[in-house]
Amino acid sequence: MKTNVNLTQLLDCIGDAVVVADAHEKIVLWNSAATRIFGYSEEEALGNTLDLIVPERQRQRHQEGFSQSMKTGTTRYGTSLLKVPAKHQDGRTLSIAFTVGMLFDDQGQASGVAAVIRDETERFAEERALKKRLADLEHP
Template sequence: MHKHPALIADADGVIVFWNAAAERAFGHGAAAALGQTLDLIVPADFREAHWRGFRAAMQSGHAEVEGQATPFPAQQADGVIAERPGRLTLLRAPDGGAIGAMVVFD
């Protein structure tokens, strides 16, 4: 069983991986999460900044917080918003270009 909630989104911010721990942490089953954008868990007040940073990271292949323990505001299925510490890893093609992102939450 996965201990830490984890998700992977493609370069468009569409969720392509959602583990069982993410189901428990966020209240969305994998079937409901897969194919949705990260708006599923990014609270509305944070979306503009999130997408600006996400697009910049996908274009540049760089994210300032990559690999660092970072608090991410996240919204659960029941509407509760909480800061969840996690680590962002950009996923890269062999040429170094970003093709997605993974976050593993503590």
């Protein structure tokens, strides 16, 4: 079955953020869910580096991993779901879960990454509260 899907419409109707960055960490694609989750408009995000959403304390580790992925053309995460802190425009910390995939140019060189991101902040807080409640009940 062949479908005629408008890619822009698809990216804007899904609930998860789709963020694409080039080999220099510059954001080149930012959908409406990314705006909803992180607070930055598409215009504010495009052309900025991923530091826009990476908390200060995670930046060095993130940059080292990103650089290594660009050199090797691989990511050690594959299709694993990553759970990390992120930063909202207003400065608050978010808990996000995402998958990341490598992008390649016509010569097979790594040219960037694509991430599909979900905001897990509320679920993570609920889970933490339930764990605390359980611990309190087990050890009064």
